[in-house]
Amino acid sequence: MSPDDRRSAIVTAARTVMERRGIAATTVRDVAAELGTSSGLIHHYYASMDDLLAEAFEQAAREDLEDTLSAIADESDPEGQLAAFFDTYNRSDDSGMQLWLDAWAEASRRPALRRISRTLNEEWQRALAGIIREGVDAGVMVCPDPDASAWRILSLLDGLVLQVVAHGDVVSREQADAWSRTAAESELGIRAGLLTPTLAR
Amino acid sequence: MSPDDRRSAIVTAARTVMERRGIAATTVRDVAAELGTSSGLIHHYYASMDDLLAEAFEQAAREDLEDTLSAIADESDPEGQLAAFFDTYNRSDDSGMQLWLDAWAEASRRPALRRISRTLNEEWQRALAGIIREGVDAGVMVCPDPDASAWRILSLLDGLVLQVVAHGDVVSREQADAWSRTAAESELGIRAGLLTPTLAR
DNA sequence: GCCCCTATTGGACAAATGCGCAATAGCCTT
């Protein structure tokens, strides 16, 4: 197997294990077992476990982001883009959010992870702020501070989904989805119900 | 030292280590060293490390909650109670929030921790929902669904403070504070500026 | 067909961890 393919296979295996066991609990041997190879091979390609974990998290998280960005790009009007944002965000499964919980908790102690986590969070916020700015320019949204609104909408969504993933039934996935859409409608001064899940319409 | 005092001293030491190293990274030996005793003593009082971590987290988190509850109780009108809620929430330092990040991340893997984390989150939400209901009854707040609003306000606050603690300067503490107060004002239909930090008034 | 380069193996190693246990020390009762 070529070095590039091998590196890619290792990262993929690491992602699989990470989603099952969590970032902190992912071990070299787990990844090797998932690959069906030896643990020494992992270190032949990655200098340290931290490097591998950081790269695996980045790839998984960036993939989710790219999914959302491309779904946004498929829509022409700002309202459609915003709806697509919520659709793709809530379509992703719980394991993706569990990864984020791990990353946020570990961020203050692992510099490599913090940088990646922070950068990706900023990109999510930027994407959202961009939609809002377009909406304001097009006159379909009202927002005095798109950056602040983007942080608020994103943080509310994160905070609600966090409850779903960490605690189960305290808040349901559907409530987290519906409540965050409603809050966004109010935040951006758009018609109530406009952001109802496009799948359900 | 009496058993009760000893148990309490162990939990206090565990909290100190937890705030420094994080929940997952707190070891029996760390706690013993913090206490200046032996590791065997810890196991004489706590059957497992998980039990100790759960109890230490519960104590730390409950203390924060009680602080807020008593600050709320000191206020007579709902608006004052809501302002007190934000005041005490934001007065607590980052280490408290770091504990919550750890707890949320570990919740899905440690049953004892999940139960406590979930229960405490529900108590926070109940306290907030209670204030809102009083406000609605008194005619000073408008809210069709106090439970949902409480979850939204709490989750937004958590989501914003999460950014502060995990990533540093992405969002400032002051922004997290101000933005969440503004959102609450809008959510509950109360006058903008009414929730401005009471300390700053 | 031979040889070298590197991907790959499989285990060694030290450090760290939770937990248990036999021995000790210190206090309270009698």
Add this chain to the structure above:
DNA sequence: AAGGCTATTGCGCATTTGTCCAATAGGGGC
């Protein structure tokens, strides 16, 4: 003063972890 109960010690054990390294295999260039 004696004795017993228990808090406390200090170490040992088994396990798990990241990391490293000498040995092997296998394939592509001469």
